[in-house]
Amino acid sequence: MTGEGLRATIEEIWREVLGADVGDDTDFFDEGGHSFAALRIIAMLNDRYDKPTPVKVLFDNPRFGDFVAALEKETGLSPQR
Template sequence: MSNDGEQIRSHITTAWRSVLGTDEEFEDDDDFFLMGGHSLLALFVAEHLEQSLEREVPMQTVLDNRRLGELATALVTR
């Protein structure tokens, strides 16, 4: 993954840890909704990422890309 990708992945990890209330490590294949996430928390993730990336992150992008790696790729290519 590119430097941009690694940086975004780090931001996503931070957002997931914050909303899921955990400090565990996540793999690219981890699915947010199987880690205890749900739609309200997905909304929180989108908002968290908007703040940290300083750009718009649509809720739909978070919902459509449930896995860490997918979401990182989606945000890199946006």
């Protein structure tokens, strides 16, 4: 999947879970994110891609742009659906 496709998928998931507009500077925690929301985001990503993403990636990179960049560095991400 291209970087733009991955980014669009992640943005869609964040919007759904957080119920907020998302930009590079959007902070997961500032938008009301909590541990349950983080688990939902990661579960949705894991459902769409064949490589599991640890929830730690989100906690270490709570800004949307940083989270996308961290996931883009992962190798082998490919859509399951």
